[in-house]
Amino acid sequence: MPTHVYAERRARVCAALREAGGGIAVLPTAPERTRNADSEHPYRHDSAFYYLTGFSEPGAWLVLDATGRSLLLCRPKDEEREIWDGYRLGPEAAPGELGVDEALPLDALDTVLPQRLADRPAVWFPFGGCEGLGSRVEGWLAAVRARSHAGVEAPTQQRDLALLLDEQRLFKDAHEIALMRRAGEIGAAGHVRAMRASRPGLREYQLEAELLHEFRRSGGSGPAYNSIVAAGRNACILHYAAGNAELKAGELCLIDAGCEYGSYASDITRSFPVDGRYTAPQRALYELVLAAQEAAIAHTRPGARKMDSHWAAVRTLSAGLLDLGLLDRNTQGGVDDVVASAAYRRFYMHGTGHWLGLDVHDAGEYLALDEAPVEQPDGLGGIAIKKPSRRLQPGMVVTIEPGLYVRPAPDVPERYWHIGIRIEDDALVTPDGCELLSRGVPVQPDEIEALMRG
Structure with a gap:
């Protein structure tokens, strides 16, 4: 589908965030799953993530801001791994190919999220179906709270992103x-x-x-x-x-x-x-x-x-x-x-x-x-x-x-x-x-x- 279709969907989610009081939305795609030994199940991306990005590579995250900005974190280019596992888009090409406002390497996730969550009223993420996501969010919030002495406030609300996204997907x-x-x-x-x-x-x-x-x-x-x-x-x-x-x-x-x-x-x-x-x-x-x-x-x-x-x-x-x-x-x-x-x-x-x-x-x-x-x-x-x-x-x-x-x-x-x-x-x-x-x-x-x- 054209990239503008996904951009319009992201814009609707951002508008819904504003109507609900603001905040940051965080959404990972599905992880790769081991079948047995060193064999993987055929990979299938997360449906909600794909709905907002059109991106089907594993190991990616989408961050949406109530202001309307979008950030994609994805695997970096790696010529050696691409020989074995196939082409990677990489963060440099992602904005042009996917229409997101910004893209960063995946290893920046735990640094960037505490920064983006600072002084925001809420963090939105899917409560079900993403194993370990709640614990990950708690880690980011703890990093924000650690800066309270500098006057930084952490989100006081954790809200289910599915409440906004599922109605759109329907x-x-x-x-x-x-x-x-x-x-x-x-x-x-x-x-x-x-x-x-x-x-x-x-x-x-x-x-x-x-x-x-x-x-x-x-x-x-x-x-x-x-x-x-x-x-x-x-x-x-x-x-x-x-x-x-x-x-x-x-x-x-x-x-x-x-x-x-x-x-x-x-x-x-x-x-x-x-x-x-x-x-x-x-x-x-x-x-x-x-x-x-x-x-x-x-x-x-x-x-x-x-x-x-x-x-x-x-x-x-x-x-x-x-x-x-x-x-x-x-x-x-x-x-x-x-x-x-x-x-x-x-x-x-x-x-x-x-x-x-x-x-x-x-x-x-x-x-x-x-x-x-x-x-x-x-x-x-x-x-x-x-x-x-x-x-x-x-x-x-x-x-x-x-x-x-x-x-x-x-x-x-x-x-x-x-x-x-x-x-x-x-x-x-x-x-x-x-x-x-x-x-x-x-x-x-x-x-x-x-x-x-x-």
């Missing part, structure tokens, strides 16, 4: 939306490739390989999260990792996989027949989940609350579970009773969606913090008094992912045993409703069967 700009559309296209293409490759006798890891091939072939950096490829009864395990289970005729395969493109994620789930044709029980449950997703999509629009789509899906699923005999009207009652008692949670135990962006479970508050608490279902069969969910607005991106997971039980018709189905798409909230970014892979059962026959 609303995607045009550059982000373009990247997320492409991530959705590549993710969908991976699912199509896996469906076409599916046949009895393959292993889950072989379908996972099809996904990875398409993600990288099409320019993605790889999967946005650990791909779920679950054959047969494994689909009833929500976070199942692709293993070596065999795909069998007459069973379903559930794939929950997304591509990362330009650091932005897609998140897509499809449940398809291994041999290309749904059985009658599989189709009945699949069409019910699809109807629940359609109900949720209809409630994904500006002005609707975030949880409206969830409860629309829950009501649709509850009605279908009663109609199909998985829940008993004589003991569970009607739809209202099933929802109130949370009896549906036996088969549907997760939420219907989450924010999506640089992270798969992206930054952003889910509650309307400026509204009064109200009575509402707690999802466990009771009533809680808590803040309502926030209202959707254009620019938000959310997943829509209802599902059903049927495990064997004496009171459950055997024809539905071991069937796990989830259908998930990525939705951009628009002024008129929502745009599905991931429908490059079919979702209607007839279309899925036709694709697999082809």
Whole structure:
């Protein structure tokens, strides 16, 4: 993205700092992580840091001042290390390349921060997710306090930078939306490739390989999260990792996989027949989940609350579970009773969606913090008094992912045993409703069967 996009984001954070009373914001990127011995995990920068800089090298820090100034501290140029590890931008080139006001070598951090924090009212930094950062900040503050005899005052407040930054990240700009559309296209293409490759006798890891091939072939950096490829009864395990289970005729395969493109994620789930044709029980449950997703999509629009789509899906699923005999009207009652008692949670135990962006479970508050608490279902069969969910607005991106997971039980018709189905798409909230970014892979059962026959 152009450097001015990141400069505008930094300027908004600085303006928010001023509105909140001033101070200095400090944000590190993610550290490198050892995998084993002298091997490292593939490096992935911190999302919030990247959002404000577009800089993907490890070992960097960003310092923002309420006055509007930005400072980057990064690794210095080192010809010998660059032979082994690759090119480094270096502090001399950083202002011109990244648009920051100033850049210094990384080893200046512990000298510069006490200077920048002197006589400032607050220090802002992310409270969660940055191991050891709190202790580092305390060290800088101690250095400032040591100068109190010279009339220097240390910040009296430590505040969570996420309170300012997460709200900005929740609303995607045009550059982000373009990247997320492409991530959705590549993710969908991976699912199509896996469906076409599916046949009895393959292993889950072989379908996972099809996904990875398409993600990288099409320019993605790889999967946005650990791909779920679950054959047969494994689909009833929500976070199942692709293993070596065999795909069998007459069973379903559930794939929950997304591509990362330009650091932005897609998140897509499809449940398809291994041999290309749904059985009658599989189709009945699949069409019910699809109807629940359609109900949720209809409630994904500006002005609707975030949880409206969830409860629309829950009501649709509850009605279908009663109609199909998985829940008993004589003991569970009607739809209202099933929802109130949370009896549906036996088969549907997760939420219907989450924010999506640089992270798969992206930054952003889910509650309307400026509204009064109200009575509402707690999802466990009771009533809680808590803040309502926030209202959707254009620019938000959310997943829509209802599902059903049927495990064997004496009171459950055997024809539905071991069937796990989830259908998930990525939705951009628009002024008129929502745009599905991931429908490059079919979702209607007839279309899925036709694709697999082809």
